[in-house]
Amino acid sequence: MPILHYLHQLQNCAKHRSIVSTKQLHAHFIKLGVTQFLALSNTLLNVYGKCSLLQDALQLFDEMPQRDHVSWATFLTTQNQANLPDKTLSIFPAMFSIDRLLPDDFVFASLVKACGSLGAIKQGKQVHGNFLVSPYFDDDVVKSSLVDMYAKCGLPDDSRLVFDSIKLKNMASWTAIIYGYARKGRKEEALELFVRVPLKNLFAWTALISGLIQSGNGVDAFGLFVKMRRQGISIIDPLVLSSIVGASANLAMLELGKQVHGLVIQLGYESCVFISNALVDMYAKCSDMSAARGVFSRMSRRDVVSWTSIIVGAAQHGQAEEALSLYDNMILNGVEPNEVTFVGLIYACSHVGLVNRGRELFKSMVEDYGIHPSLQHYTCLLDLLGRSGHLEEAESVINLMPFKPDEPTWAALLSACKQYRNAKMAIKFADHLFSLKPEEPSTYILLSNTYASSGLWEHASKARHLLESLEVRKEPGYSYIYFGKENQMFYAGETSHPMKDEIFGLLNELDVEMRRRGYVPDTSYILHNTDHQEKERQLFWHSERLAVAYGLLKSVPGTVIRIVKNLRVCGDCHTVLKLISDIVQREIVVRDAKRYHHFKGGKCSCNDFW
């Protein structure tokens, strides 16, 4: 049977993703006049999808003289596989309106998957409803897709309802439900189900581990990863590694990240683009830009994520020129930038006050690449304009843009007003900020100082008053320091550390030298309303200073001191860290809640804007 023979050949093409053979076969079918056999065209459609030949798939589908359920299911799947779930949903209505066909189980599964990828819960529930009243209402595959959809939409309880209705639970449904709970940080339930999985394969482990990482439980995830390795699960698919690399990045644990990198090399996955992308990002987040550049330069193939990762990394570490020249290289290499790339680029410009270049990039993003600017893009642009003193222009951008600025954006503009002594504008911005009912204590300090400097004492005291009635920081400040295999955590005001005396002695010594150089503690950053001396004492015990002192005492001389802080560095600590970096001639890198600071020789890479 020649048709069966051709089907077999096509399946081979799909397996090996052989584009040339597929096109040859297609030409052959046309010549033989066998394209009216639906099975043949449908399979061909499938192969085009698998080979990522979207244009060919679309043309074939469009030109098919008749289409059946299989044609539709296959075509919708090509859209899902090409990461175009919105297309899946927008094309589907034509199934009825043009071909008079109702969805079958295969089509339902594709639609549900598309809703899950989009997080489109409203449409997802509609599809679910239609599925329940269809003849396929009991299909287990569609049900496992539904479990996955609710998991991806962050509704594990809805997942569970569907999951419990599945008679014969397959691995996909187990994986999906575990992922759903893990992703929401519901560890107990995720683990409880994991214990019950009949086959604990790599998929199940990956779902559990990556879900936990996405909910910020990186430490638990690492524990499980080690357990998985010990149980001899072989990593035949590198996806779990990208999650684990990402967890090292989130925790900013450089040593851990290096170990994971070693494992990646050992398992032979360094040549995998998305793994290397994750490594570049990890080194950047761990503030080791030279390692990030190393991985990036060794990559034989780089996609838009690779370039964007290194650009954003350079931008966040204050290396604006590097970010911009990387962008030029990216364009020369024929890689098209996307919305994330431009966030990094405009951010880079704002760091060094390259106003014209930033404006050009913003314009180019819209005009050359057709990207609709998001609030984040406007925030970067406003930051750029504010920092460089173009306050009127910033105001007109605010009036023209289709978003309302958020609290940090108003705060950044307000700081810019202070810097450029524009009291009139400051009051305007402050009023907007005030009406947002800010939650960040430092915002009240900024507000109060702004009003006070303009003689608006009543407003100033109102802001101070609100601040004092505000619950003092829900989260206590802490800093981590890592070097070698050691890591230590310091809380603000901590006085029980075994090396407390040495730390206190060193900080005192440094304090004397700093004051000799003209340092005066800026106590306006202290929230409690206590006397001046007490405020100075509190500043003295801020966690980043304890961590730096510990680092100076214990780390190898000359090495970079790396610190991760949960909150933002206060203005006084920023001054102090600059001074310390100069006094002891050491580079200090602090990753705070907002950005990176490289203190070196009395200067900071953030250019004192943060």
Next chain:
DNA sequence: CCCAATGTAC
């Protein structure tokens, strides 16, 4: 002949 599970940059 077609459907379901794990992933990287803001």
